[in-house]
Amino acid sequence: MLKTLDQALKLLQYFTRERPQWGVRELAAEMEMSHTVAYRMLVTFTRHGLLTQEPETKKYRLGLKVLEYGGIIRDQLNITDIIYPVMKALSDKTGESIFLTWLDGSDGICTEIVESNQSIKYALNVGSRTPLYAGASNKVIMAYMPIDVIKAILEKGLQPKTPNTIANRESLLQNLETIKKAGWAYSLGEYTEDTFGVAMPIFDSSGKPVASLTIAGPKYRMSDEKVPEMVDALRKSIDSIHQIVQQIM
Known part of the structure; x- marks a missing residue:
């Protein structure tokens, strides 16, 4: 479980000023993890407001909770x-x-x-x-x-x-x-x-x-x-x- 948490926290670090948005597959490839695992993490962060998904591109970016x-x-x-x-x-x-x-x-x-x-x-x-x-x-x-x-x-x-x-x-x-x-x-x-x-x-x-x-x-x-x-x-x-x-x- 700690390993999963560690991966999830690392995932958030990929959202930078230089690269503010990520698609599921491209982020999974960058992190060298399965598409399914990356998707679950992204959905979880989105549910808690740390990420949000763009309706048109389906890509994820940091949510307002981070600003808070x-x-x-x-x-x-x-x-x-x-x-x-x-x-x-x-x-x-x-x-x-x-x-x-x-x-x-x-x-x-x-x-x-x-x-x-x-x-x-x-x-x-x-x-x-x-x-x-x-x-x-x-x-x-x-x-x-x-x-x-x-x-x-x-x-x-x-x-x-x-x-x-x-x-x-x-x-x-x-x-x-x-x-x-x-x-x-x-x-x-x-x-x-x-x-x-x-x-x-x-x-x-x-x-x-x-x-x-x-x-x-x-x-x-x-x-x-x-x-x-x-x-x-x-x-x-x-x-x-x-x-x-x-x-x-």
């Missing part, structure tokens, strides 16, 4: 009520977009964002899932993880998201070490081309990295001279957030 659960998690983390004002103040000060990335396994998930008021800006959707090895917001979390966890992530392979993604294992390890020593990360076009990111980690009360806060925007607005200014503004916001997070985590 997401709202519950956001409430528990006190993101909107407590952390959002800090992010808004940082956006007003820097003129750039600010986003909060929460650690989830070997990925980062954007759980809150304050968009820049400028006409040209970096935009990211809440709920976006990104690998820890790409971009400042993710690498600044990964840099503080135990080395055995880092190596386990590397063993899964590094898939470049842009030509600027560090896809060489040794180069990435060196970069993570540099980030850890500095206490912040800076990237240019690693996950999305033509954008910059300046990020710092957020730790829980035990000192474990749980999230990151990032200033991001088009790279033409960021010069090497402006980076220290961004880092200083970010550090002050992180200090405020740390006091909050360490009380609720």
